Amino acid sequence: MRAFLARLQKNPPKKLDQLTVKVEQEVWQEVNCMTCANCCKSMTPTYKLKDMQRISAHLGMTVREFKNKWLYQEKGTGYWLNRRNPCQFLEPETNMCSIYEVRPVDCAGFPHFSRKKMVEFMHVHKQNVEFCPATYRMVEKMMEKFKATVHSK
Ligand code: SF4
Numbered sequence: 001m002r003a004f005l006a007r008l009q010k011n012p013p014k015k016l017d018q019l020t021v022k023v024e025q026e027v028w029q030e031v032n033c034m035t036c037a038n039c040c041k042s043m044t045p046t047y048k049l050k051d052m053q054r055i056s057a058h059l060g061m062t063v064r065e066f067k068n069k070w071l072y073q074e075k076g077t078g079y080w081l082n083r084r085n086p087c088q089f090l091e092p093e094t095n096m097c098s099i100y101e102v103r104p105v106d107c108a109g110f111p112h113f114s115r116k117k118m119v120e121f122m123h124v125h126k127q128n129v130e131f132c133p134a135t136y137r138m139v140e141k142m143m144e145k146f147k148a149t150v151h152s153k
């Protein structure tokens with residue numbers, strides 16, 4: 001699947017972005033995030049300053065308190081990420097996000113199918129295909145539509 005995505009990235013077909021919108025609609029008719037929540041269990045969002053301001057205000061904390069309690073800054077990138085995995089805001093019994101209305105923009109856009117040009121998120125899809133059933137299904141559908149061959153090991 002990653003090799004297929006790499007080929008798409010190198011030689012994107014003309015209508016790739018239009019097709020992605022259509023495929024995304026099909027995927028969400030088949031995949032239910034509420035039975036999964038694997039992104040919240042196995043990955044971390046990247047928190048932008050506005051996310052931290054909005055969420056900490058919602059929780060009645062200062063941004064500094066919020067960072068100290070839940071986040072760390074990654075060396076090299078400077079990104080603010082969750083310390084805990086699964087995410088501290090995931091309610092494990094229901095797979096609900098306890099800060100859904102104010103969740104990070106990164107979470108709201110995940111898995112980033114048609115928010116931007118698909119080739120700009122190809123590196124993300126290559127990574128997520130391993131963790132996200134919706135991404136896996138999106139790539140499967142793309143392969144079907146482009147009649148790509150899936151080689152077994
Ligand atoms: S990993 Fe993918 S399918 Fe699972 S909850 Fe997250 S976005 Fe939905």
Ligand code: SF4
Nearest residue numbers: 040087089090097107
């Ligand atoms: S903030 Fe909410 S949506 Fe984002 S990873 Fe945590 S539980 Fe999931």
